[in-house]
Amino acid sequence: MNYLLIDPQIKNADYDFPNIRLTTCEAVLKERYNIEILEFFYEKEIDKLTLDQFKKYKYDLFYKELFFKINNVQIVYIECEYGFLNDCIEISKIIKKINNNIIIVVGGIFINYLYNGNILYEVSKFTKYIDYYFVGDYIYLLNNIEIIKKNKKIYYKNFELKQNTLKVSWEKFNLKSYKNLMVPVFFSNGCRYNKCMFCDENLIWGNRKYIYRDVEHVLTELKYYFEKYKITNFYFWDSSIVSHPDFKILCKKLSNFDIEIKWVGLSRIDELNEEKVKMLKDSNCQTIELGLEALDDHTLKNIKKGISIKDIYKTVELLKKYKINVEGSFIIGIPGDNKKIINQRITLASNLDLNYYRWHNYQIPSISLKLKNIIFEYQEFLNLDLNIPNHLIRESINDNIGYFDMHIADKTFFYKLTRFPKLKIGYLSVQEIIELTYSAIEKTNISRKNKALHSPFM
Numbered sequence: 473m474n475y476l477l478i479d480p481q482i483k484n485a486d487y488d489f490p491n492i493r494l495t496t497c498e499a500v501l502k503e504r505y506n507i508e509i510l511e512f513f514y515e516k517e518i519d520k521l522t523l524d525q526f527k528k529y530k531y532d533l534f535y536k537e538l539f540f541k542i543n544n545v546q547i548v549y550i551e552c553e554y555g556f557l558n559d560c561i562e563i564s565k566i567i568k569k570i571n572n573n574i575i576i577v578v579g580g581i582f583i584n585y586l587y588n589g590n591i592l593y594e595v596s597k598f599t600k601y602i603d604y605y606f607v608g609d610y611i612y613l614l615n616n617i618e619i620i621k622k623n624k625k626i627y628y629k630n631f632e633l634k635q636n637t638l639k640v641s642w643e644k645f646n647l648k649s650y651k652n653l654m655v656p657v658f659f660s661n662g663c664r665y666n667k668c669m670f671c672d673e674n675l676i677w678g679n680r681k682y683i684y685r686d687v688e689h690v691l692t693e694l695k696y697y698f699e700k701y702k703i704t705n706f707y708f709w710d711s712s713i714v715s716h717p718d719f720k721i722l723c724k725k726l727s728n729f730d731i732e733i734k735w736v737g738l739s740r741i742d743e744l745n746e747e748k749v750k751m752l753k754d755s756n757c758q759t760i761e762l763g764l765e766a767l768d769d770h771t772l773k774n775i776k777k778g779i780s781i782k783d784i785y786k787t788v789e790l791l792k793k794y795k796i797n798v799e800g801s802f803i804i805g806i807p808g809d810n811k812k813i814i815n816q817r818i819t820l821a822s823n824l825d826l827n828y829y830r831w832h833n834y835q836i837p838s839i840s841l842k843l844k845n846i847i848f849e850y851q852e853f854l855n856l857d858l859n860i861p862n863h864l865i866r867e868s869i870n871d872n873i874g875y876f877d878m879h880i881a882d883k884t885f886f887y888k889l890t891r892f893p894k895l896k897i898g899y900l901s902v903q904e905i906i907e908l909t910y911s912a913i914e915k916t917n918i919s920r921k922n923k924a925l926h927s928p929f930m
């Protein structure tokens with residue numbers, strides 16, 4: 473059986489990264505099937521294109537690449553990020569036109585999000601070109617494709633890491649096309665803490681529990697990347713690398729590793745102490761991203777973050793002492809936020825003098841998608857198209873749901889949104905939330921900071 477795994481994101485080779493969910497899938501499926509990967513890259517200057525010209529360019533690119541890749545394929549899997557369902561439908565339409573017998577499956581973070589929000593079933597009724605949706609353990613389901621039935625469109629399985637030795641190779645990826653390649657790896661999936669009320673971390677893999685890999689398997693993988701591709705820069709995709717029970721062993725091994733690697737990762741504040749920070753330094757960790765979210769104890773308690781402002785100052789100072797870059801991740805528009813609290817958050821964040829700042833506008837967690845005062849039309853999820861360059865988002869964004877991508881303010885900072893829906897989250901309108909996020913980005917000068925070896929999520 474021949475599979476084609478598709479990442480529909482149109483990538484900019486200067487700063488985008490290859491898709492770790494697809495290569496993890498490839499690693500398992502290739503034991504039984506022939507696997508090909510399809511990625512898309514901008515092939516020309518797109519800065520001056522209008523929205524219509526870009527859309528035409530995008531669909532021509534989909535068509536051209538698919539036409540050459542689809543021969544002899546029986547199963548297509550398309551990875552769907554937030555706001556990419558529209559393109560998954562377009563790609564499916566093209567494939568069905570070329571060969572109506574090909575089975576098309578869509579999965580990914582956005583599909584997990586819709587499923588968890590209890591609206592995937594309704595949305596799926598409008599997507600006739602897509603045969604199946606795989607939620608959660610898409611790898612298991614793709615590997616056991618014989619279980620699918622004609623009269624059932626949505627399949628769910630809790631994600632499990634059965635094969636601890638994932639032979640992730642990236643072989644089928646176009647790694648040479650990435651100019652500043654930093655390869656994603658993971659040591660664990662999910663979140664061990666898993667209590668923050670705004671967080672959908674578990675939807676990334678669709679697992680309900682925290683799972684982790686063996687140190688030796690991760691080291692073998694890093695060594696392989698160096699030997700095969702001379703790659704020495706990595707980012708650990710874990711929600712908190714320090715949570716892993718073998719975190720100290722990993723750091724010790726990396727400190728004496730044959731290859732000099734540089735890496736970045738994320739950590740919870742309360743999991744770091746001086747001993748662990750020193751270990752990070754010795755293992756050549758360059759940057760740690762911290763989920764700080766808010767800088768007042770009242771909000772931190774409300775969102776069940778499990779840390780205090782005192783913990784934040786202590787950990788930031790420790791990381792600075794050991795000269796590890798600190799990236800702070802914050803949220804604007806948490807229910808309960810008002811302008812005064814947010815302006816105070818921005819000032820305190822700026823005073824922390826971090827190396828990098830990540831400001832997120834509030835994204836509605838999946839479980840709240842159907843709350844009666846913020847219900848969205850099903851059509852909005854289908855129409856939303858965020859697979860476009862930042863300078864065209866302002867023009868393309870129409871429906872309410874687009875304003876709740878947590879990166880929308882960041883993406884449109886240089887091309888500011890001017891139209892807003894009449895919706896409120898707590899005390900603030902969507903317009904106020906986005907504009908306050910712009911203000912936070914401006915005041916912490918993110919655009920002027922050095923972005924080398926930046927966090928994975930930049």
Ligand code: SF4
Nearest residue numbers: 663666668671673711
């Ligand atoms: S915000 Fe971080 S610590 Fe909190 S649940 Fe999400 S991943 Fe876990």
